[in-house]
Amino acid sequence: xxxxxxxxxxxxxxxxxxxxxxxxxxxxxxxxxxxxxxxxxxxxxxxxxxxxxxxxxxxxxxxxxxxxxxxxxxxxxxxxxxxxxxxxxxxxxxxxxxxxxxxxxxxxxxxxxxxxxxxxxxxxxxxxxxxxxxxxxxxxxxxxxxxxxxxxxxxxxxxxxxxxxxxxxxxxxxxxxxxxxxxxxxxxxxxxxxxxxxxxxxxxxxxxxxxxxxxxxxxxxxxxxxxxxxxxxxxxxxxxxxxxxxxxxxxxxxxxxxxxxxxxxxxxxxxxxxxxxxxxxxxxxxxxxxxxxxxxxxxxxxxxxxxxxx
Amino acid sequence: xxxxxxxxxxxxxxxxxxxxxxxxxxxxxxxxxxxxxxxxxxxxxxxxxxxxxxxxxxxxxxxxxxxxxxxxxxxxxxxxxxxxxxxxxxxxxxxxxxxxxxxxxxxxxxxxxxxxxxxxxxxxxxxxxxxxxxxxxxxxxxxxxxxxxxxxxxxxxxxxxxxxxxxxxxxxxxxxxxxxxxxxxxxxxxxxxxxxxxxxxxxxxxxxxxxxxxxxxxxxxxxxxxxxxxxxxxxxxxxxxxxxxxxxxxxxxxxxxxxxxxxxxxxxxxxxxxxxxxxxxxxxxxxxxxxxxx
Numbered sequence: 001x002x003x004x005x006x007x008x009x010x011x012x013x014x015x016x017x018x019x020x021x022x023x024x025x026x027x028x029x030x031x032x033x034x035x036x037x038x039x040x041x042x043x044x045x046x047x048x049x050x051x052x053x054x055x056x057x058x059x060x061x062x063x064x065x066x067x068x069x070x071x072x073x074x075x076x077x078x079x080x081x082x083x084x085x086x087x088x089x090x091x092x093x094x095x096x097x098x099x100x101x102x103x104x105x106x107x108x109x110x111x112x113x114x115x116x117x118x119x120x121x122x123x124x125x126x127x128x129x130x131x132x133x134x135x136x137x138x139x140x141x142x143x144x145x146x147x148x149x150x151x152x153x154x155x156x157x158x159x160x161x162x163x164x165x166x167x168x169x170x171x172x173x174x175x176x177x178x179x180x181x182x183x184x185x186x187x188x189x190x191x192x193x194x195x196x197x198x199x200x201x202x203x204x205x206x207x208x209x210x211x212x213x214x215x216x217x218x219x220x221x222x223x224x225x226x227x228x229x230x231x232x233x234x235x236x237x238x239x240x241x242x243x244x245x246x247x248x249x250x251x252x253x254x255x256x257x258x259x260x261x262x263x264x265x266x267x268x269x270x271x272x273x274x275x276x277x278x279x280x281x282x283x284x285x286x287x288x289x290x291x292x293x294x295x296x297x298x299x300x301x302x303x304x305x306x307x308x309x310x
Numbered sequence: 311x312x313x314x315x316x317x318x319x320x321x322x323x324x325x326x327x328x329x330x331x332x333x334x335x336x337x338x339x340x341x342x343x344x345x346x347x348x349x350x351x352x353x354x355x356x357x358x359x360x361x362x363x364x365x366x367x368x369x370x371x372x373x374x375x376x377x378x379x380x381x382x383x384x385x386x387x388x389x390x391x392x393x394x395x396x397x398x399x400x401x402x403x404x405x406x407x408x409x410x411x412x413x414x415x416x417x418x419x420x421x422x423x424x425x426x427x428x429x430x431x432x433x434x435x436x437x438x439x440x441x442x443x444x445x446x447x448x449x450x451x452x453x454x455x456x457x458x459x460x461x462x463x464x465x466x467x468x469x470x471x472x473x474x475x476x477x478x479x480x481x482x483x484x485x486x487x488x489x490x491x492x493x494x495x496x497x498x499x500x501x502x503x504x505x506x507x508x509x510x511x512x513x514x515x516x517x518x519x520x521x522x523x524x525x526x527x528x529x530x531x532x533x534x535x536x537x538x539x540x541x542x543x544x545x546x547x548x549x550x551x552x553x554x555x556x557x558x559x560x561x562x563x564x565x566x567x568x569x570x571x572x573x574x575x576x577x578x579x580x581x582x583x584x585x586x587x588x589x590x591x592x593x594x595x596x597x598x599x600x601x602x603x604x
Contacts (some may be wrong), residue, residue: 052435080435084427086429086432088429091352092350099347103437105341182478
């Protein structure tokens with residue numbers, strides 16, 4: 001049985017569809033990435049799957065329970081980490097966890113062991129009696145993830161788990177998520193608007209205007225874009241570009257920075273290029289497709305910079 | 311006793327250590343208790359804010375009160391020819407209510423702030439009823455407000471309150487009921503309003519007139535008759551009068567200060583009951599709104 005199933009899920013706000021007929025299936029133990037620009041309907045979908053918002057139509061079930069009819073069971077079996085900070089800054093780390101424990105009606109006897117284990121796992125054990133507001137953004141996010149796991153959920157929802165974090169904290173949060181998955185079998189459903197982050201997922205769904213645009217593994221997704229850019233600096237760029245167009249049937253152009261080749265799989269092309277070209281190659285650079293490329297490819301629109309930064 | 315239902319499927323069941331315990335009522339009560347406890351911890355950790363909240367009631371009581379006292383002819387006979395007592399003694403119950411009112415309304419409003427902070431969504435996803443979350447927050451907020459006012463209550467004997475521990479305890483109990491009621495009204499306003507700014511503007515606009523028309527600062531009997539319906543509809547009127555009569559400090563001036571229902575003065579217990587009923591009504595309406603909120 002699937003960990004998460006959604007069928008024709010729909011939710012509109014004021015006549016505007018935020019989620020418009022979404023179908024998805026997530027297998028148990030899978031890390032599933034939900035990718036799209038802000039306003040694509042990611043948070044609304046999470047809210048429906050987490051029983052915070054009722055779908056207008058369609059069905060969804062999490063861990064085998066319908067999100068509308070059996071919302072209490074669903075709540076028991078999911079952990080939710082929101083993109084806003086949701087820890088109480090006036091409470092210590094331990095007190096934040098204990099509040100969660102009380103709200104979930106968990107046994108007091110096992111609380112210290114469970115809390116200590118999670119604080120250890122997330123590298124927060126030494127700070128257990130500090131006020132949460134003294135934590136850095138990355139540590140606070142780690143505390144939130146630890147809290148979301150205190151009741152041993154079957155599915156963990158992470159809504160933009162690294163939003164607002166600097167690159168170092170972002171990598172750090174990811175290291176902890178990976179460590180966590182080695183620690184226990186857990187289905188993770190996460191939203192992001194960074195393609196690099198989606199690399200961590202087993203499968204990805206790209207969402208735009210409430211609809212699924214494309215889905216697949218990270219490799220499949222990137223392959224659909226065929227947008228790796230290979231940059232070459234050679235002794236004779238014009239001649240190299242001509243040879244590439246002729247022998248490799250690739251789109252190769254020459255500009256101020258050298259030869260620009262757009263290809264499906266840049267890394268695989270480079271050794272063949274090196275072997276085939278008779279002009280000496282000075283430098284090669286391969287850049288993978290970005291979310292912008294994936295998005296551009298499937299929707300004809302770019303994810304604007306403004307939506308990236310927020 | 312376990313009430314947990316675990317799906318009989320390939321999904322990962324929660325480990326035994328983290329299974330919920332107790333019956334459903336026990337669990338809801340535990341959630342209320344945990345939320346109450348959180349407010350208490352917050353109160354203890356925000357001493358500066360408590361001190362600032364208490365500053366204006368203290369100024370009223372120990373500067374404005376004695377200051378105005380010198381202007382008033384307190385030797386002249388009061389209502390029914392009785393000795394009027396000092397203005398400070400008159401002011402004390404009103405100041406106690408003022409001290410309860412601000413933190414109570416603000417605690418109710420914390421729901422708006424929490425919604426903006428995402429704190430609310432994090433608790434909303436817990437497997438407890440939404441009304442439970444509301445009640446827990448408001449119990450905590452009310453207790454925090456009553457405790458803040460209790461600091462003033464301890465200074466009460468300096469302002470003419472009998473230094474009787476039993477009486478002080480009774481007053482504290484009444485103030486807790488009033489605080490609960492006001493917190494609920496704050497919560498009701500909070501669930502009706504989406505933005506913190508709107509809530510604060512609303513609070514600022516409403517509180518001063520309510521205090522003015524409650525008899526907290528001067529006897530409302532002296533006000534023009536067309537204000538009578540407003541005075542009788544003002545919850546603070548009942549709160550102030552109940553505390554004043556319990557504290558047994560007599561009013562200043564030739565006119566009465568409490569609410570009169572068609573020539574009949576409701577007893578203290580009824581005045582408190584009015585407050586409690588109002589609070590419960592606000593709770594029911596707020597809970598219904600809260601349950602439907604996305």
